[in-house]
Amino acid sequence: MNTLLDAIHDPSDLRGLSDQEMDVLAEEIRQFLLENVSQTGGHLSSNLGVVELTLALHKTFSSPKDKIIWDVGHQSYVHKILTGRKDKFPSLRKEDGLSGFPKEEESPHDAFNTGHASTSISAAYGLAKARDLQHEEYEVIAVIGDGSLTGGMAYEALNNAGKGETKLIVILNDNQMSISSNVGILPYRLSQIRTRHLYLETKEGIRKGLAKIPKIGIPISNWIRRVKRRMKYMLVSGVLFEELGFVYLGPVDGHNCKELQKVFQQARNLDEPVLIHVRTVKGKGYEPAEENATRFHGVPSFDIESGNIVGSVFESWSEVLGRNLVRLARKYDNLVAITAAMVQNTGLEEFSHIFPDRVFDVGIAEEHAVTFAAGLAKGGLKPVVAIYSSFLQRAYDQILHDVCLQNLPVVFAIDRSGIVGEDGETHQGIYDIAYLSHIPGMTIMAPSCRLEMVAMLEYAVSYPGPIALRYPKGRVYIAPSEERRPPIVQGRGYIYKRGARVAILTVGVCRSMAEKAAKLLKQEGISPTLADARFIAPIDETLLEELASEHDLLVTVEDHIHTGGFGMQVAAFLSARKYPCEVQTMALPDKFIEQGTRESLLTNYGLCPDAIAERVRKFLARGEHNGGKKREA
């Protein structure tokens, strides 16, 4: 059966549709989203919530001439469906497939690439300014969620853009949710206003009240009390934005396509910055997602009927962090945890139930999270800041200036380090060694397995200065033989298998790759020495000297880009010492790494047992060995 959606290949195909047809199309799109995302996985609930909003946007404005910027971009699936990409949905978030975020390389309708939160208003203001300075004519629209509006950048942009000279439309998609419930005073205030009617009525009420005072002689105190109460409603809604220089329109029912089009048209007719407050329901139209929008925020494949996740359940690195923090919090009264809007994803949910007063969700505010942690540490607490590697990029200065410069004992639990996979370029955690290891006083560790993670966490919470643990996304690695390991000693790695001629020194989870490579090589009579760096900073100079003096080749392996990585630092250290040992670094190439599964991307980029074994074979086949003797200076 032909559907309305079959006939949509471009936003202009919406033009002739009646209001009723738009409503039918909205339901077809929801069905399409469900059928596809249940197979591929992806960001479901945010997209179900913006179906009518996106339809109304594309019916009112003329993309790609008019520019729509999606904050974070995880809610851009409907936009992709309407802009000629629906046939690509079976490849969503797969290698060479459709991206889960806006990508100008994919379509001219994607006006600005996003992935990290709270950037849309700044980017839109920039585009709008560029338009005006070049005397061009088009609309610029930023669509930002209430969660993303908890990020400082959004306020910096509102403050800058609200001067009135530059036309810009901001659509605030208020669903009272970030990944989980939204936090902070502004989302709470927004929630207090339900309808536009109330807002207008309140304004009018105050005007009438003012007019009446002298006549009816209401005691002034009563009147002030009433006005104050009413003012609260005004502050709740538009006044904040109006004070910032935006015309405020709303709140509008975000599931009423006709109403949305009306208000979008109103905004279009204005000639100054406008903010439209749209109320939506995250997960709209699919019961399991409406009931648990958090679980369906970013979801793997699932069964539509039951809402159950397909595939095996496993213990993740994040869960190991969370479980052990609960244990350590019982031991240390001053231990507290901080998250930037990722309570569940960073493994802190259980902690938040057991110690609700000792966990702080600060919203999507990584910079604030770090300086807030610095303050907590200064005040005598032991903060553990759990943030993804790619989002921590934002807080570089706060780490350097507020934490490290004062040598404060803050623990950074850097989740999603290395390749994250399906989220692609914007989310890969492959720069953290480079942006952290040169900061004086910063200690960085990388656990190679669950046992090491637990030991390192224990070490970190009693360490007297700034310290970070980097660990990846997904299933925690449980070492097959839980052999006795040496205790954690500051800045020291260790050799766990002694061999000859070649040494392999690994960072974190790359250890298991080296162990597998060694098994392959053993069948060929090659026995490399294996060492676990444990610490990325400070670098273990004693271990490096030992490895370099006893081997012809030292191979380093890390799931991080090459430049600024561990291997580069090892090579720099040894090059000054003139050992006859060659250093080869195995790391990710210095480029933005695309989406795909973690496993296949690591393999494609040569971080796998086969590639390590091949490196060793090739070197030995060259036959140029120096016998490990120190070169004369």
Ligand SMILES: Cc1ncc(C[n+]2csc(CCOP(=O)(O)OP(=O)(O)O)c2C)c(N)n1
């Ligand atoms: C800097 C940054 N921190 C954290 C995230 C992870 N993240 C992605 S979406 C999201 C919640 C966004 O909430 P909102 O903007 O309200 O959109 P909704 O999903 O509710 O539509 C978070 C925390 C991110 N993408 N970028």
Ligand SMILES: CC(=O)[C@@H](O)[C@H](O)COP(=O)(O)O
């Ligand atoms: C859009 C976004 O930034 C998050 O939803 C992110 O995709 C979460 O990643 P994980 O699924 O690895 O927790």
Ligand SMILES: [Mg+2]
């Ligand atoms: Mg939201």
